[in-house]
Amino acid sequence: MNKMIEVRSINKAFVKRKTREVVTAVNDISFEVNRGEVLGLLGPNGAGKTSTIKMICGLLQPDTGSIQINGLDIENNRLKALKHISAVLEGNRNLYWRLTVKENLEYFAGNRGKSRKEVKADVDKLIGQFGLKEKENELVNALSRGMQQKLAIAVALLADTEVILLDEPTLGLDVEISYELREILKKIVKDEHRTIIISSHDMPVVQELCDRTVIINKGTVIVDEKIENLLKFFETRAYSITLGERLTDFQKDTLRSKFPMSTYHDKSHETIVAVNLQQSEDIYDLFDIFKEERTIVESIDRTTIDFEQVFMRIVKGETGYELV
Known part of the structure; x- marks a missing residue:
């Protein structure tokens, strides 16, 4: 199986403003994600998971170590490497709140060099798939959190990248919307065979969707194993x-x-x-x-x-x- 993402011995430290104390957030983390695999990247709060996610997305630069996406090093080939990944970050930060549902999809597709005409069929398909048809002409800031989250994932899918990173996709959603979103993600995993990284505290999502998990604690990887094997071991x-x-x-x-x-x-x-x-x-x-x-x-x-x-x-x- 081809490696889609390779994380090699990355480290990241921060300096506290008041005390000037150096805090190590990520300590020599390494793992791989295979093409077409669904990986759960997990860890408790403060474990270094968020810093790792930001480095994979190119939002933070490792102090040492390297990250490759589809064989391209993020540091040396940043723009080419990041063309292969789209992300849904916690808090719906990849949406414009003063644009409508449909306008958001068209706008972000345009950022990827695609015309409105070129993506019309895909936009209509995603609006239907995510149950957004009745809301397609509403401003994002008027939508419920669940609708915003569904739109954010639709935007990531429309980019048509090989890798999708979902950071807390069900955070703050009620039970019904969380279940609905989980069913949509299961269908995407089954039908599209993309490489997906899911970071979540919602363990049913991880158990149902992920093939394998990398668990980070205190800045280091403590487990890299298939979900099925872990469940069998503990059962x-x-x-x-x-x-x-x-x-x-x-x-x-x-x-x-x-x-x-x-x-x-x-x-x-x-x-x-x-x-x-x-x-x-x-x-x-x-x-x-x-x-x-x-x-x-x-x-x-x-x-x-x-x-x-x-x-x-x-x-x-x-x-x-x-x-x-």
Whole structure:
């Protein structure tokens, strides 16, 4: 598979204005995005993710390291490299609020050297695809946030670039619009086979759309793996155990001490324990807790785990997964 984006050992530091303290935002980050791949670029607030995104878009220059888009180095071939990428940045900053929906699409297509006549069919198609037909002649500043976000993504698609970067595409949207936008993005991923980078805190979006994830924390890459592999890894260590009686106070203390991510729920004559094991062999230590008081184990079930749980465990370091 051809590499569409190559990020090589990039670093970025900033100087605080008041204290003059040097803060390292990005520390030797490297990863690749293959042609046609959908990558989730993730990280908690302050992890260095936003700085990395801005460097890929050419809005920030790395202190050291390099970024190539379709084989072109951003530093040495900036304009040619950036012709291959379009971005939807958080806050709808790629829209003109005093232009209508249709005028925005035509204007930004013109910036890419395309005439209004040339893009008419594509504009009409995107307006229909994103459910903007009734709003096509309204000013952007009169639209809801959800409509603005849909238009911003339509503008990025109209550029017809090989790479699209979506920064928080569902941020601040209500449940209905977020779901609708997610369905539109799924269809785009399926039908257009573009290279897409999604940066989001909306983990269902990442789980449904992305092939692979790069997770950044404290300025460095801590995970570079397929979503499917991460879900399988953590699912094999997540269990729900039904006990025929309540845990003693001593057992509860031991459980919290040895398995801090575990929870238990007492019912009238039983307890349900939910636990995520760091290592498969940890199950023997878990059963020693039950064995000590001869607690009856009624059933053991492997539980379903979603990507949000996976992400939180990785970022908090509460995992037996071998990080990069």
